[in-house]
Amino acid sequence: MLVLVKSKTNKEKNGEIMRNTKSALRISILAIAALTLSVSTSGSVSAAVKAGAACKKAGQKSGTFTCTKVGTKLVWKANAVKPVAPVVPVKSEYDLQIAAWLKDCNNTISVIIGYGAGGATDIWVRNKANYIQTLTGAKVNVTNLPGAGGSLGITKVTSAKRNGCTIGNVNLPSALQYLRPTSSVTYNKESINFIATSGFSSNALVVNATSAYKTVADLIAAAKAAPGKINAGSDGPGSDDAIAYYDVETKAGIKLNQVVLDGSAAKVTALLSNQIDFFGGSVTGVLPQLTNKQFRALCVYTDKAVKFIPDVPTCVSQGLNVLSTNLWSLMMAQGVDEKRRQAIEDLMIKIAENPAYVASADKLGIETRIFTSDALSEEWTRQAVLYKGILAKI
Amino acid sequence: MLGFGHILTPSIILYAVLGCALGMITGVLPGFGPAAATGLLLPLAFVLEPTQSIVMLASIYYGSMYGGTITSVLLNVPGEASSVATCIDGYQMTKKGQAGKALAIAAIGSFIGGTIAMIGLVFSSKLADLAISFTFLDMFGFSLLALTLVVGLTGDSMIKGLISAFLGLFIGMVGLDIYTGGPRFTMGLPELTDGISFIAVIMGIFGLSEILESIGGKKQPDFSGNIGSVLLKWRDFKDSFGAIMRGTGIGFFFGLVPGSPAAACSFTSYTIEKRISKTPERFGKGAIQGVAGPETANNALGISNFIPLITLGIPSSATMAILLGAFTINGLTPGPTLFTNNPEIAWGLIASLGLSNVILLVMSLPLVRVWISILRIPTMTLYAITLAFMTIGAYVISGSMFTVLTLWVSGLIGFVLRRYKFPMAPAALTLVLGAMLEKSFRTALQINYGDFGSLFSSTRANVAYALIVLIIGSKIVTAVRRKMNPKTQSSAQKSLNDTEEVRS
Numbered sequence: 001m002l003v004l005v006k007s008k009t010n011k012e013k014n015g016e017i018m019r020n021t022k023s024a025l026r027i028s029i030l031a032i033a034a035l036t037l038s039v040s041t042s043g044s045v046s047a048a049v050k051a052g053a054a055c056k057k058a059g060q061k062s063g064t065f066t067c068t069k070v071g072t073k074l075v076w077k078a079n080a081v082k083p084v085a086p087v088v089p090v091k092s093e094y095d096l097q098i099a100a101w102l103k104d105c106n107n108t109i110s111v112i113i114g115y116g117a118g119g120a121t122d123i124w125v126r127n128k129a130n131y132i133q134t135l136t137g138a139k140v141n142v143t144n145l146p147g148a149g150g151s152l153g154i155t156k157v158t159s160a161k162r163n164g165c166t167i168g169n170v171n172l173p174s175a176l177q178y179l180r181p182t183s184s185v186t187y188n189k190e191s192i193n194f195i196a197t198s199g200f201s202s203n204a205l206v207v208n209a210t211s212a213y214k215t216v217a218d219l220i221a222a223a224k225a226a227p228g229k230i231n232a233g234s235d236g237p238g239s240d241d242a243i244a245y246y247d248v249e250t251k252a253g254i255k256l257n258q259v260v261l262d263g264s265a266a267k268v269t270a271l272l273s274n275q276i277d278f279f280g281g282s283v284t285g286v287l288p289q290l291t292n293k294q295f296r297a298l299c300v301y302t303d304k305a306v307k308f309i310p311d312v313p314t315c316v317s318q319g320l321n322v323l324s325t326n327l328w329s330l331m332m333a334q335g336v337d338e339k340r341r342q343a344i345e346d347l348m349i350k351i352a353e354n355p356a357y358v359a360s361a362d363k364l365g366i367e368t369r370i371f372t373s374d375a376l377s378e379e380w381t382r383q384a385v386l387y388k389g390i391l392a393k394i
Numbered sequence: 395m396l397g398f399g400h401i402l403t404p405s406i407i408l409y410a411v412l413g414c415a416l417g418m419i420t421g422v423l424p425g426f427g428p429a430a431a432t433g434l435l436l437p438l439a440f441v442l443e444p445t446q447s448i449v450m451l452a453s454i455y456y457g458s459m460y461g462g463t464i465t466s467v468l469l470n471v472p473g474e475a476s477s478v479a480t481c482i483d484g485y486q487m488t489k490k491g492q493a494g495k496a497l498a499i500a501a502i503g504s505f506i507g508g509t510i511a512m513i514g515l516v517f518s519s520k521l522a523d524l525a526i527s528f529t530f531l532d533m534f535g536f537s538l539l540a541l542t543l544v545v546g547l548t549g550d551s552m553i554k555g556l557i558s559a560f561l562g563l564f565i566g567m568v569g570l571d572i573y574t575g576g577p578r579f580t581m582g583l584p585e586l587t588d589g590i591s592f593i594a595v596i597m598g599i600f601g602l603s604e605i606l607e608s609i610g611g612k613k614q615p616d617f618s619g620n621i622g623s624v625l626l627k628w629r630d631f632k633d634s635f636g637a638i639m640r641g642t643g644i645g646f647f648f649g650l651v652p653g654s655p656a657a658a659c660s661f662t663s664y665t666i667e668k669r670i671s672k673t674p675e676r677f678g679k680g681a682i683q684g685v686a687g688p689e690t691a692n693n694a695l696g697i698s699n700f701i702p703l704i705t706l707g708i709p710s711s712a713t714m715a716i717l718l719g720a721f722t723i724n725g726l727t728p729g730p731t732l733f734t735n736n737p738e739i740a741w742g743l744i745a746s747l748g749l750s751n752v753i754l755l756v757m758s759l760p761l762v763r764v765w766i767s768i769l770r771i772p773t774m775t776l777y778a779i780t781l782a783f784m785t786i787g788a789y790v791i792s793g794s795m796f797t798v799l800t801l802w803v804s805g806l807i808g809f810v811l812r813r814y815k816f817p818m819a820p821a822a823l824t825l826v827l828g829a830m831l832e833k834s835f836r837t838a839l840q841i842n843y844g845d846f847g848s849l850f851s852s853t854r855a856n857v858a859y860a861l862i863v864l865i866i867g868s869k870i871v872t873a874v875r876r877k878m879n880p881k882t883q884s885s886a887q888k889s890l891n892d893t894e895e896v897r898s
Contacts, residue, residue, distance in 0.1 A: 116712060117433025118719030126437055127723075144433060145793045148570075148587035152794070155584070182576045184584050231841055237575035259840045260573045262833055265708050265715070269652045272706060273526040275841050288707035292729035363725040 051078050097343030098136060105165035108139045112168040114153020116146040120284045123364050124199045124328045125169050131351040149177050151185040154331075158191045162335035164344060167195065172327040172380060173240045176387050180238050189380055192331045194373035196345045198352035199328025199366050201284040202302035203244060205315065206295045208271055211278070216298050216318040219278065223254035233267040233279030234258040241280045243390050244301060244324035251321055271295065282326050283308060284365040301325065308365055328366065329376055345373055402745075406449055409442075410746050413450040414753045417457020420474075424465055424597055424780070425787020425801075427474035428458035429712040436716055436723075444724035445739060449746040451720050452700070455713045456508075456747060459696040460754045463500040463689055464765050468493055469780050471601030475593050476656035476692045478822050479664040481600050483677060483684030490680045493766045498626050499634050499682055500689035501758035507642040507690035508751040511697035514646055515744055519733060521650060522705035528651045530841060531848070533834035535855030540658060541827050542862045543665035547819040554816045561807075562824030565590050573836055585796040592657070592825060594788045594797045598804025599811070599818050601784060605777045606809040634686035637667050641687040645694025652702045652710050657826040659695045660688035665823070669865075678819075697747055704728050704740055 049055075053076050055067035068077040091099075102109075111129050115121040122144060129140045145153045150171055157168030170192060178185040205216065213219040223230045234242045237260075245256055259276050261267045264285045270276045272294060283306050289295040290309060299315035300306050301324035315322050330348060332341070349370060351357050358368045371379065420431035432451045439447040462477035467484035480500065487496040514521060548555020568579045569589030580586035641663045648659035667687040668677040677684050702708040707728040709715040721728050726736055733740045768776065788801040808818065842848035850856060 116715070117429070117436050118709075118712075118716030120722075122436075123719050123723055126440070130437075130440060142437070143793060146588075147792060147794075148584045151584055151587075180575065184577060184580065184582045184587065186584070229843065236572040239575075257840070257843060259837060261837060262572055265710070266653060268706075269526060269702075269708055270530075270837075270841075272708075273529060275529055288727045288729050291727045292707065292731050294706070294729065364722055 049076050051076060093339065094343050094346050097340050098347065101164055101340050101343065102136060102138050104163050105138070107137075108141060108165070109136075110160075110166045111140055111142045112153050112157050112166065113142065113144045114146065114150030114169055114171075115144065117144050120201075120282070120364065120366065121150070121169055121171060121328060124361070124366055125330075127357075127360055127364065128330065128348075128351065131354065131357050132347065135347065135351065148185065149174055151175070151177065151187065154187050154192065155185070157331065158187050158193075158333050160333045162333055164332050164336040164340050167330050167332045167344075170194075170329050170331045172329065172376075173243075173383050173387065174326075176380075176384055177238070179384060179388055179391065181391070189377075189384070191334060193334045193336055193341060194376045194380075195330045195332065195341065196348045196352070196373055197327055197329030197371045197376050198348065198368045199326075199361070200369040201282045201326045201328075201366055202300045202306050203241065203280045203324040203326065204283045204286060204290075204297040204300045204306070204309070204312065205278060205280050206271070206286050206290070206297050207278045208274055209293055209296050210274075211296065213278070213298065214296075216315060216320055219298060220252045220254060220320075222277075223252070223256060227255040228257050230254075230256050230278075231259050231276040232256045233261050233270055233276040233281075235263070235267075236260045238391065240324060240326070243387060244280050244322055246390050246393070247322045247324075248320060280324065284326075287365040307362075307367060327371065327376070327379065329371070341373075406445060406742070406746070407749070409446050409450040410453045410749050411753055413453025414457040414460075414750050414757060417454040417459075418461035418754070418757065420454060421458035421461020421477070422464050422473055423787055424471045424473055424601065424784045425593055426790050427462075427593060427713075428455045429716060430790050431458065432713050432716040436719055439720040439723040444726060444736075445742045447724070448717065448720050448739060448743055451717055452743055452746060453750045453753075455717070456693075456696050456750045457754060459693045460501065460504055460758055462692075463497065463504075463685075465601075465780075467496045467500070467685070468765065468768055469601060469776070470604045471780060471784060472593070472596050475596070475826075476660050476695070477689075478596050478600070478657050478826075479660040479688035479819075480685055480692075482664065482819055483679070483681050485604075486678065486680035487682070487685065488769070492680065492682075493769065494762050495626055495630055495682065496685045497762045497765060498759065499630060499686045501755060501762070502626070502631075503634065503638040503641060503686045503690035504693035504758075505751060505755040506638050507645055507692075507694035508697050508747075510642045511646050511649070511694040512744070512748050512751065514650075515697055515700060515747065518701045518705050518744075519730065521701055522730070525650045525652065525702050526706065528854070529852060530834045530838035531852040532854040532858075533651070533653070534831065534838050534849065535852065535858030537658075537827050537831040537834055539858040539862055539865075540662050540665070541824065541831060542865050543662070543669060544820050544823050544827075547665060547668070547823060548817060551815070554814075555820050558811065558816050558818065559820035559824045561811075562821035563828040565595060565821075566825045566828035567832075573840075583796075585792075585794065589829075591788075591791050591797050591800055594791060594800040595804045595825065596822055597784050597788065598801045598806075599808030599821060601780065602801060602805025603808025603812050603818075605781060606805060607812050608773070608777070610809075630682055634682050637663075637683035637687035638690045640666060641690030641692075642694045644687075645691035645696075646698045648691070649695035649698030649710070650701055652706075652708045653830075654695075654710070655826055655830060656692065656695055656699075656711065657822075658830060660692045661823045661826060663687040663691035678817075697751075700743065700747065704732055704743065705730060 049062040049065050055074050055076050058067055058069050058074055060067040064079050065076040066079055067074055109132060111125060113122050113125045126142055129142050132138065133140045145156055153168050154170055154175060157166055160166035177183055178188050207213050213222065232245055234245060236242065242258060245258060249256055261270055264281060267279050267281060268289060271279060283300065286295055287308060290297055297309055297312040299313050299318050299320065301315050301322050303314065305314065306312065352368055352370050361368050416431060417428065420426055420428060431454050435451065435454065438450065458474055459476065462473035463480055465471045465473045466477040466480040468488055470481050470485035472478045472481055484496045487493060544559050568586055570587050571578045577587065644663045645659055648654040664684055664687055667683045668674050671677065671683065699710050699714055702710050703714050703718060709718045718728060726739060784801060785798055788798045791797045811818065
């Protein structure tokens, strides 16, 4: 028997499944018929209740009939049909606000990116813009206005009309450059109206794959043995990586030799050619080299592991209590109606919660972590205090 | 073979043709360079197939290398940064009725340079190590050598040439000093933080000043009766062959080394051609080698620029950064694993560049006649159209009127310099090389803990220093000889005057 069962062909199996299905169907049909019968039977029980038929107690109700005294007789009378209001979908405050926003903007939203085309910020914002377009049906015009570390774009957006039709990007910590004593930037935190953000990338401490430094401890030990002789690639004084190096130096009790390189491509080239020993750069930027095993990440400057490189420990867990991250966010001019701002923020949160969006951001090497405008404002203040403190010491 | 098999589908060929045509138009429109065009079309990467979008963007980039020549030759307006050197002799050829020849040799040189560079690209994985073996010290040596060649561009007056060179250096210094984080000559203007737009300045001092001078001159040039032949003679090709071969080598080398600006590459080719020429006095007055060399170098660089991108994931220019963006949008990782994980993309890209090279040659040569017919437009109308396009182009660079202002101010400065017979080329060269020299010098010193002695620790840099000594030495010897034998000097002056007459 066992042999026979085992030797059943697929065709036989399918036949069996069909037979089982047919039986199930028969049972279902019987059950439905029984139910129908019971309902019709109950209907016949109450068949005596009809308009004009005699009833016994005034006020007694049966279905849509009420026992009513007409003249001297008690008879069943159909209930008065209450006029039913047409079903109008109730629009939420969100829907109303978004509709008003789009109407004011002639269904066209302008998005200004303070960086050039092709970079991480540009791609992140454009991806977001595609989703704004899909979810609202609005036409979204994206313009790049690169210059002065993103500040030209911020200035343009903060001076736009207060209707929310122009939104732009603001990156933290690079937007903190207004705190530098030499800065010619005209905006500050108060001139920026935050919208929730979701783009997040931790900075990572990376070495060449051929480097002798396998752990953070190796690097710190080498720096202690040769003060000022370990070359760290940097974007220059006041940049976020230089600030992080200062924090590393203070907390690890070491002295590094910061080598200023013009942009991330120059840092990557210098590390590939072993002209520098390591650098701290955003995981998004170094992901190609990490994937290709040209670089090795010793640790990530964030509170928990980064999803794209889950095996890399946090710097904190390696005894180096340094945090350095990048947040990509959207913002608009101050003075936009708060209800409208909140609706736009809700829209951004909806986008950030969309699994397809998260998958597309993952492709860019950018994590999706939602920060409301209040949380972003708090984070801004926290980083500004830290930044000002370190700038004062430098 | 996998690449060609993958690329030779009707849709990919269509995207390559479309990209080439768009690239060519991009190159022709002054100021509207490949970075602007690819940036504008980058969103296509969200909707097209990875190979389609990457092939199209790469074709736009490469097409602009061909297209940039046209306005440089016909109107003295560089269509994009790498065509600046072409203006010097290309426009003089137009004035002599040889616009067709200039455009034809540029197309042929570009094809040869691009094709040879393609062979290098096929072996790109072998060249990746070479690309990153160049240190900041080497780069310092090379940029110093290139800057020394500026001596060859000074023209009749060394003093005026040097003033022009210093002007270029000064303009290049404006902006944020990344080494100290402090602003330099920015006058508190945030628009100047990233420096002055190179292409706006170049359009101003070359193109706009030319227009201003012509309008202000006694006799306006009339090109309509002086279009000349478009056919190249065997002699033209023979004269240009060496320049094309050297241009290929120079372009390939510059493209291979990350961080070498394209404009520096075409200038280096130009100055080398002038230096080794038996008739250097013909340069600046319509020498065909002065067009063939830089244009070939420009296209060889266009191809070899892909080597650091696809083998190391390093973008060498703004356009390459945009292409890197197209890779990222499609979840692709450029680098050594691209050839193993996504061979259809890596080889498809290489094959598409080969295809683009052929498409562009086929497009360019028959179009030479069409392009030079632009010169039949009455000069003043042509100038008005050019000015309008330059202004729009300048606006497109940054999306702000500040760059338009930069163009106009540069035009006025160029006009004044022309009036007083200052050469323009040294300013353009130092504008490009100044930043490269400063960065390589300061970074090399930082890497070597501020030790000046380390500047002599690189063999490549030492070879460059030796060549600099030779160049300066030979210049001094020539000057001393001329001083001792005034007869030679007067005959040289005579030959110069003769060419001047031909020019006017």
